Amino acid sequence: MLQCLRRVGILGLGLAMTLGLLLPGMTQATSVATDVAGGRQLAAMRVTTSGNGTLTMTPGETKDVTVTWQNAGTQTWSNTGAGYVSLYTHGPKYRVSQFAASTWVSASQVQKMKEATVKTKGTATVSFQLKAPTTEGKYSETFALASESTAWITGGDFTLAINVAKPVAVTVKTTTPAMTAVPVDSGLKAALAMQSANKVKAKAGKTVSLTAGFTNTGSKTWTSYGLQTPDVSVASASNVSFNNSTWIGNKLAYVSKAAVKPGETAYVNFAITAPGVNGTHSAKFQFTANDVTVNDAVIEIPVTVTDGRDEIVTTPSSSPMAGGEPLVNQDDAITGNEITEPMIRIGVLIVDEETDNQVVITSNESDYTVTDTNGNLLAEMTKGKKVTAAWDGTRYTFDRGNGLEKSTYPLRFVPKTANAVLTVTNFDRTVTRGSANADNTFRNVLELRHNDVKSRSWLINEVPMEFYLKGLGETSNASHLEFQKALITAARTYAFYHWTRDTKHDGEGFHVDAYSDQVYKGYGQEVRTPRLSQAVDATRGEIVTYNGETAITAYFSRSAGKTLDWSEVWGGSVPWSKSVPVPCDVGKTLWGHGVGMSASGALCMANDGKLWEEILKYFYTGIALDKRW
Numbered sequence: 001m002l003q004c005l006r007r008v009g010i011l012g013l014g015l016a017m018t019l020g021l022l023l024p025g026m027t028q029a030t031s032v033a034t035d036v037a038g039g040r041q042l043a044a045m046r047v048t049t050s051g052n053g054t055l056t057m058t059p060g061e062t063k064d065v066t067v068t069w070q071n072a073g074t075q076t077w078s079n080t081g082a083g084y085v086s087l088y089t090h091g092p093k094y095r096v097s098q099f100a101a102s103t104w105v106s107a108s109q110v111q112k113m114k115e116a117t118v119k120t121k122g123t124a125t126v127s128f129q130l131k132a133p134t135t136e137g138k139y140s141e142t143f144a145l146a147s148e149s150t151a152w153i154t155g156g157d158f159t160l161a162i163n164v165a166k167p168v169a170v171t172v173k174t175t176t177p178a179m180t181a182v183p184v185d186s187g188l189k190a191a192l193a194m195q196s197a198n199k200v201k202a203k204a205g206k207t208v209s210l211t212a213g214f215t216n217t218g219s220k221t222w223t224s225y226g227l228q229t230p231d232v233s234v235a236s237a238s239n240v241s242f243n244n245s246t247w248i249g250n251k252l253a254y255v256s257k258a259a260v261k262p263g264e265t266a267y268v269n270f271a272i273t274a275p276g277v278n279g280t281h282s283a284k285f286q287f288t289a290n291d292v293t294v295n296d297a298v299i300e301i302p303v304t305v306t307d308g309r310d311e312i313v314t315t316p317s318s319s320p321m322a323g324g325e326p327l328v329n330q331d332d333a334i335t336g337n338e339i340t341e342p343m344i345r346i347g348v349l350i351v352d353e354e355t356d357n358q359v360v361i362t363s364n365e366s367d368y369t370v371t372d373t374n375g376n377l378l379a380e381m382t383k384g385k386k387v388t389a390a391w392d393g394t395r396y397t398f399d400r401g402n403g404l405e406k407s408t409y410p411l412r413f414v415p416k417t418a419n420a421v422l423t424v425t426n427f428d429r430t431v432t433r434g435s436a437n438a439d440n441t442f443r444n445v446l447e448l449r450h451n452d453v454k455s456r457s458w459l460i461n462e463v464p465m466e467f468y469l470k471g472l473g474e475t476s477n478a479s480h481l482e483f484q485k486a487l488i489t490a491a492r493t494y495a496f497y498h499w500t501r502d503t504k505h506d507g508e509g510f511h512v513d514a515y516s517d518q519v520y521k522g523y524g525q526e527v528r529t530p531r532l533s534q535a536v537d538a539t540r541g542e543i544v545t546y547n548g549e550t551a552i553t554a555y556f557s558r559s560a561g562k563t564l565d566w567s568e569v570w571g572g573s574v575p576w577s578k579s580v581p582v583p584c585d586v587g588k589t590l591w592g593h594g595v596g597m598s599a600s601g602a603l604c605m606a607n608d609g610k611l612w613e614e615i616l617k618y619f620y621t622g623i624a625l626d627k628r629w
Contacts, residue, residue, distance in 0.1 A: 091142030187220030240275035366420035453507035484535035485612035556592025564594035
């Protein structure tokens with residue numbers, strides 16, 4: 001139902017800004033100006049953080065942390081000489097951290113970046129240690145990248161949420177294969193980096209494919225890793241089973257013999273079967289490395305079952321609105337309840353004659369693997385090496401230079417560096433679609449999946465929600481920042497709504513597509529619109545809600561002087577989608593469906609000094625803004 005905003009004349013305004021940046025290092029009272037209009041000299045975009053920024057430590061424990069950034073500016077970074085790049089304590093700057101380790105350069109300077117030089121669009125790494133204080137509690141530690149005696153690097157700051165607590169003794173019975181607890185000094189540590197779903201809704205007996213990423217935060221290389229159900233409380237009080245036919249036995253959901261070095265991320269693709277009992281049950285899995293369970297490396301996903309036996313847990317029922325299905329998700333009714341950033345799946349390409357019914361994939365940034373959706377490792381690929389993949393009508397095939405290989409299950413192409421860029425080399429929109437840009441590059445995971453629902457094969461991009469938003473082509477880079485923030489928040493809410501429901505493209509394996517839902521062009525768009533990325537970062541995790549529930553946020557290009565009530569276009573009564581006047585649009589022609597936020601009206605309000613929150617609350621009646629991650 002959502003009419004996506006197209007590139008029209010209303011989005012052609014250019015803005016220039018000048019930022020004053022304080023100098024780190026010895027000279028703390030000086031400041032410099034960075035010419036943003038001509039392209040930032042020193043700018044960064046964070047790519048990965050150990051534990052997704054959330055760590056658990058025991059009192060006095062020393063833990064390794066790794067953070068990576070993309071050089072998003074125009075100046076090459078160096079780890080030696082004048083202006084070398086390193087990490088400092090921040091918030092406030094140059095403070096003495098309670099987590100300072102003996103390996104730090106000083107009490108406030110943490111570590112230099114690892115790489116000798118990092119050019120524009122290259123990736124920089126800072127690895128350092130934290131030493132927990134002896135007092136238990138929840139801590140917040142902020143750090144920032146700096147070019148020594150020059151400037152703080154814009155976008156180089158981040159905050160770690162650290163829980164310091166004594167370990168809780170848990171007795172875990174061994175099962176087949178036998179697993180033992182991790183010795184304290186074993187060097188085996190892991191942190192959950194991502195998961196493809198924070199909750200699942202499925203019919204009883206349905207197979208659900210899931211993905212989780214675990215970063216090796218220890219000092220020892222994993223020679224094998226896996227996922228198993230722990231003996232202690234694997235489900236709800238009903239003790240239901242999630243056992244799937246792809247498991248080894250009744251407990252081992254996944255196992256791999258691939259090597260994972262410290263700092264690298266292992267991706268676990270596994271499947272569960274929705275239990276036969278209605279209600280919400282907890283699917284909990286323990287990560288293992290080198291045949292031992294790794295403390296604190298656990299994934300737990302609520303699974304809501306429908307069409308099964310009588311409910312055990314009573315959940316709120318959905319009240320359909322007149323003229324259509326309910327427009328909010330009743331399972332998502334807790335205001336302000338923060339979750340892990342969702343991994344959204346986008347259908348980016350129908351694999352047909354446009355690409356000769358195949359895709360050719362590589363990565364110029366990272367080594368990568370080819371796996372199937374059951375987590376079986378099919379191929380190890382080095383950076384720059386290509387693999388050709390297709391659906392031949394009965395099964396999946398791929399050729400990495402060793403002849404044709406086959407798989408029964410869909411194929412996944414997973415970079416070893418989380419959120420690294422993959423390229424579809426035989427897809428070029430400038431050739432087949434007359435576009436200005438190829439837009440054939442995508443962050444994180446690509447998946448080739450055929451479905452019988454519409455008898456076609458899709459290339460699906462699985463990526464963190466905020467990177468998805470940075471790849472949207474819904475407005476220009478030059479439009480007003482407050483307008484961009486409002487538009488991005490509406491777009492995030494729309495995507496989150498469909499991620500939560502997971503029904504819009506039921507049977508095709510993704511949440512939204514890159515054309516009919518919201519225009520998504522991937523990494524290329526992210527590079528071309530750095531100011532839009534600022535709007536994404538500034539509103540990270542912000543969702544539009546009504547009475548604590550996620551609201552679907554329609555928007556369109558331009559009204560004729562007022563927006564339309566939802567009932568005028570689609571029937572039914574939606575309390576937050578009421579008609580409001582749009583003075584800037586008076587006398588103009590309606591472009592789009594007219595419901596929700598008028599882009600031209602929102603841009604006008606931004607130009608008149610209105611903030612993004614005011615814009616959203618004007619167009620969507622009675623709503624609130626909740627930060628969900």
